Amino acid sequence: MRTTRRDLFKLGALAAASAALPSIAASTATTPVARAAKPLKILILGGTGFTGPFQVQYALARGHEVTLFNRGRRPSPEWPGEVEQLHGDRNSGDLKALEGRQWDVCIDNPTSLPFWVRDAGAVLKDSVGHYLFISTISVYADGSKPGITEDAPLAAYKGRDAMAETRGTLMADVGNLYGPLKALSEAEAHRQFGKRVTIVRPGYIVGPRDETDRFTYWPHRIAQGGEVLVPGDGADPVQVIDGRDLGEWMIRLAENGTTGTFNACGPDYALSTDAMVHGCHAVTGGPATFTHVPADFLEKHEAGLPIWVSRRDAIYGGYGAVSNTRAIEAGLSFRPLATTVADLLAWFRSLPAERQAKLGAGPSREQEAALLKAWHAQAG
Template identity: 35%
Template sequence: MLGGTDFGGRAVAEAARDRGWEVTVFHRGEHPAPAGVRVLRGDRTAPDGLAALAGGSWDAVVDTWSAGPAAVRDTARLLSGRAGRYAFVSSRSVYAWPAPAGLDEDGPLAEGDPDADATEYPADKRGAELAVLREFGEERTLIVRAGLLLGPRETPGRLTWWLERVARGGRVLAPGPRDTPLQYVDARDLAAWLLDALDAGLHGPYNMVGPPGHTTMGDLLDACLRVTGSDAELCWTPPEAVEAAGVEAWSELPIWAPPGSELHAAVHAGDVSRALATGLRCRPVLDTVRDTWAWRQALPDGVAPPLADGVPAEKEARALAGEAAGSGPAGV
């Protein structure tokens, strides 16, 4: 496991360990490694940073790298003769923008250079895919194109931001409509599918996110209310009023995108039939929300979780004032 100490990578490492697999975690030491795994230290961006991987062999490698593709190239090249298969956790961001609703794994892709240093996220992820394919070949390469990833330890803290905001109480700007469909995957469900896929010898690219409409914005925020025990009031506000208040979808209202928009089509309407047909199973949204809140509550005093920036208080107040002045309900 290259990484394996935080969020998605940690979910994979822990799931493999819990299956009784022998797990080696190679990381820089920024976070504690999971219990019960072998630990190797190194920095893939430093001279001789891969020295700890100079010996040994593995049945499979899982890599979650998100920066310059050259680091993936060097690692894949070093391990190509000593590892059976290579799973690279990529991103649905590799598809050329704008990605239309229903896009499957054969959609047009961003340009990527396997030998490049860090540039932009889509190009970096695509370049890393190409690097692994070049070193391991198609039959030994599994490409996992993750969509919106949620769950305990989540970074950059989109769901955690909503939980914190709802827990504070008061009137909460809830972007409507309530039935806006969402598409995401719990990191633990991604991990389970990925390990099964390695075991089954799957290869090629897979969109890795739950089915469109696995939950809705209403169900998500209702779950936040339920698990936090908050008395907050969800003020459902139509997209037009959100936009009129200058509030940005996705960045300032994490997870949400206006239905019918280019952004919603790209983020919440991808085709995942290939993953579903090969065993992807997605837990209920309440489980993901509850477990994320439990993780947040268990953090030691003074330790803050990663949090998305979210909507500034003054913008939220402006949007709520607009609703009160007659912008109208979200039609739910």
């Protein structure tokens, strides 16, 4: 149904807070970062993708020495300090550049295949003191119920040989292999590095540098104005984490020598779909209205709305309400949603016009209009 005056009163807290939201210019300002008590030698596997650059920037600001290992196929950002670059290819097992070196910490960002962890362990298990692995909440066997904790059962691998899986087989069967192979990669990390392991399981990672456009769809679409399709009744839970919050927290975990397994989902309060879209609107401004469309209608029409998962979903209904208590107790903190939205839009609007015109997620304006028209016709 269309958002009514009564609905807007329910969201009064958001409206009252909107006046205090930072502007885009203010939100992108940098805050001085204190130096760490003890500088570390940090090896980052990857480092030029989404969260890696945030890890590098924060580590340098904290006074750490950073080495990157990757294939060298992506242009490296301009770092605010000296960064050592080592090249190799984990697909072919070429890790020679890592041999004979010592680091305090290794952060493994891009791994989805167990043999990558096995091979890294063969070279690094006696050369690093602490291994941090970015996993995913997709490792859980049952994502249907809210409140998933780190101790919940993990997805089982049903293939013939996990160590023979490649990026090709993973991409060809991502729906069935991604979670189980990540779970086996976690197990391999413990096998190689013992108790010196930290497993971090994020959900949706969002913010500047996010090339998936999954969250970007919402502030970008709302900024365009007009009638915006909002999935469900607005009460479905949403969890997102700014890539900067994730990257910076991982450096602090390394500094503190924190081991264990953590769900890195945000924020630290219950965020609903309505709160998300109205929070975006508080930043973007402009004439936008919101029309709620039931989940069963959207599923029937294969709407493909990103980030949103119905709490009634029999498979993934709990993925918007994963427990993050353990991570918060370990120091995970979150910048305001308004800051993430403002900085994300500023970054997105800096991209070439042709890139902005082709989002990688969400329906087109024409598809959304057709869905709204069909819903209004059915609802009468």
